[in-house]
Amino acid sequence: MKKRLAVAFTGPSNSGKTTLILKVARKLIHDYKKDVAIIKHDPKDKARFDVEGKDSYKFSDTGAEVIVTSPNRTTYFSQKQKDLDEMIRLFDKFDILLVEGLKNLPLPRISVFRNSLDSAYFPYMNALATDSSINLNDYDLPINVDVLDINNCDAVISWILKNAKEV
Structure with missing residues (x-):
């Protein structure tokens, strides 16, 4: 089986x-020819994917696990929180999984900041992606944190390919 890598962004x-x-994701897909999967955390449960009154909404509203399929897409609606392994199993195949949020998952993590840093993220951070809006000399960054230019996509991808966790 092909090696699959995962990394998180917070x-x-x-x-x-x-x-x-x-x-x-776009660069990995188009330039590196990788299959990419993305998981986004919605901590405040704000995202809405279905329209009230439609059949898929009615099915999902029962509390059942629901898959809606069409010639162009398949959508999975679940009323249960999934752990990382369960979410990974939902994807048929991928080379690289990008996770937004979920800072407690055991994944290498790139923290993204502009204008100011929040030291509460330091314990979860393996790399810092930022720009010149932050003067890093103003902060006591942990010594093991790699600093990446948020505008240098190739450098971020290089870090991911070197540091992502095999899943």
Whole structure:
């Protein structure tokens, strides 16, 4: 079986996590020819994927596990929280899994910050992706944290390929 890698991204709202993940995913898919899977954590349960009144909403509203399939996509609705292994099993195949959030998962983690750092993230951080809006000399970064340029997608991908966890 082919080696599958996983890495997580964390950081406060509006730090650039999603933008960075999008850039990394597109480059991995198009330039590196990798199959990419993405898991996004929705801690406040704000995301809405279905429209009230539609059959798929009614099915999902029963509490059942529901799959909606069409010629172009398959959507899985679950009323149960899944652990990482369960979520990984939902994906048929991938080379690289990018996880947004879920800072307690045992994955190598890139923390994304702009303008200021929050030291509460330091214990969970293996790399810091940032830009010149932060003066790193103002912070006591842990010595084992790699610093990445948030605008250098190739450097971020290089770090991922070297440090991601095999899953």
